[in-house]
Amino acid sequence: xxxxxxxxxxxxxARTLDVIGEPWSPLILRDVYVGMxxxxxxxxxxxxxxxxxxxxxxxxxxxxxLERREYSSRPPRFEYVLTGKGAELCDLLMVMVRWGxxxxxxxxxxxxxxxxxxxxxxxxxxxxxxxCGEPMHATDVDVLPGPGLSR
Amino acid sequence: xxxxxxxxxxxxxARTLDVIGEPWSPLILRDVYVGMxxxxxxxxxxxxxxxxxxxxxxxxxxxxxLERREYSSRPPRFEYVLTGKGAELCDLLMVMVRWGxxxxxxxxxxxxxxxxxxxxxxxxxxxxxxxCGEPMHATDVDVLPGPGLSR
DNA sequence: GCAGAACGTTCCTTGAGGGAACTATGGTGG
DNA sequence: CCACCATAGTTCCCTCAAGGAACGTTCTGC
Numbered sequence: 001x002x003x004x005x006x007x008x009x010x011x012x013x014a015r016t017l018d019v020i021g022e023p024w025s026p027l028i029l030r031d032v033y034v035g036m037x038x039x040x041x042x043x044x045x046x047x048x049x050x051x052x053x054x055x056x057x058x059x060x061x062x063x064x065x066l067e068r069r070e071y072s073s074r075p076p077r078f079e080y081v082l083t084g085k086g087a088e089l090c091d092l093l094m095v096m097v098r099w100g101x102x103x104x105x106x107x108x109x110x111x112x113x114x115x116x117x118x119x120x121x122x123x124x125x126x127x128x129x130x131x132c133g134e135p136m137h138a139t140d141v142d143v144l145p146g147p148g149l150s151r
Numbered sequence: 152x153x154x155x156x157x158x159x160x161x162x163x164x165a166r167t168l169d170v171i172g173e174p175w176s177p178l179i180l181r182d183v184y185v186g187m188x189x190x191x192x193x194x195x196x197x198x199x200x201x202x203x204x205x206x207x208x209x210x211x212x213x214x215x216x217l218e219r220r221e222y223s224s225r226p227p228r229f230e231y232v233l234t235g236k237g238a239e240l241c242d243l244l245m246v247m248v249r250w251g252x253x254x255x256x257x258x259x260x261x262x263x264x265x266x267x268x269x270x271x272x273x274x275x276x277x278x279x280x281x282x283c284g285e286p287m288h289a290t291d292v293d294v295l296p297g298p299g300l301s302r
Numbered sequence: 303g304c305a306g307a308a309c310g311t312t313c314c315t316t317g318a319g320g321g322a323a324c325t326a327t328g329g330t331g332g
Numbered sequence: 333c334c335a336c337c338a339t340a341g342t343t344c345c346c347t348c349a350a351g352g353a354a355c356g357t358t359c360t361g362c
Contacts, residue, residue, distance in 0.1 A: 003319060004199070004320080006178075010262045011262055012251025012255065012261060012262060013244055013247045016251040016255065019255070022174065023174075027157075027164060038309085039310070048350095050310070050311085051350080052350060053310095054310060054311080055350095074358085075308075075309090075359035076308095077359095078309075085254055088250055088253070088254070088288075094287075094289055095243050095246045096167040096168070098163075099242070104167065104169075110297040110299050111161045111299040111300040112162075112294050112300065113294075115292060116283065116285075116292055118291060119282055121280070121282035121283060123280045123283070124281050125279070125287055126279050126281045127242050127278060128276070129267045129277070132269065133279075136265075136267050136269070137242055138245055146261040146262050147259060147260035148256050148257075148259035154316085154351065190341070199319095200320050201321085202320080203318085203319060205342080206319095226327050227328085229340075
């Protein structure tokens with residue numbers, strides 16, 4: 001239900017959740033990412049209530065994660081496309097896929113595969129250090145206070 | 152509210168959301184990750200309803216993301232610690248932090264910093280290709296059907 | 303002019319989240 | 333022994349969001 005707003009917390013996790021923390025949002029982003037950009041497509045693919053889909057799309061557009069674009073003027077018809085901000089959120093989706101593949105896919109294996117265009121290989125995403133390039137997992141870091149930490 | 156269950160969808164994103172898609176769960180994981188492992192600590196830190204916290208912790212323990220461990224037998228007192236499965240979810244948190252830092256932190260800068268223990272540098276996480284090691288973002292891949300894609 | 307497609311909007315019902323009060327177990331200080 | 337405190341929940345009531353179905357609108361094509 002999420003009545004508590006996370007946007008004001010001094011935490012980038014909370015602020016990210018404020019934008020896409022509601023459970024349907026990542027799935028909406030996924031659909032847009034794979035090219036299901038229209039209302040009817042998403043509604044049927046996800047099985048989401050039309051009312052909730054309307055609300056989520058409006059919110060994601062407000063947050064500048066999606067852009068509502070007219071693809072036909074008569075009749076007026078709209079589709080939703082990723083902004084730069086939204087495209088970067090898709091990295092998050094890839095990490096979710098990685099975890100889901102490892103821990104929930106079971107014997108059937110992953111439902112989708114990624115091919116890295118740069119090298120042509122089937123691969124998954126691996127979190128690496130922006131400074132040294134080596135793998136960097138949550139267990140490999142120290143957490144320090146940053147400049148934006150209020151009080 | 153999430154009445155629709157995502158666990159049965161043939162999508163690793165949906166199945167991951169089934170485990171931690173409810174908005175409070177990532178923040179609970181964050182708290183456990185940084186050492187706030189007890190009920191009272193989390194409740195006060197997050198401002199979450201005690202009822203909801205109880206429900207989430209029980210769910211996360213069922214899903215084997217957290218483990219409920221007795222740290223005192225008289226009186227009986229419990230804390231929650233990450234399992235291996237849960238620790239890997241923290242990689243997801245780091246990616247959320249990265250996005251939140253970039254798009255929501257504003258002038259104040261990031262609230263926390265990460266120091267990579269292997270190289271000693273302040274860094275953030277960068278998604279890389281498990282095959283070639285180069286950066287791999289959502290815009291750099293082709294999505295292909297995998298073995299676990301039903302029908 | 304009737305059906306159909308695309309994109310919503312409205313209405314009602316149900317049930318999850320918020321919040322405060324209450325319970326249980328045991329420790330501690332006088 | 334008793335009052336008080338700490339921790340970890342549990343119970344209760346209220347509100348409001350999610351689900352679901354029906355309806356509305358604007359255009360096209362036959």
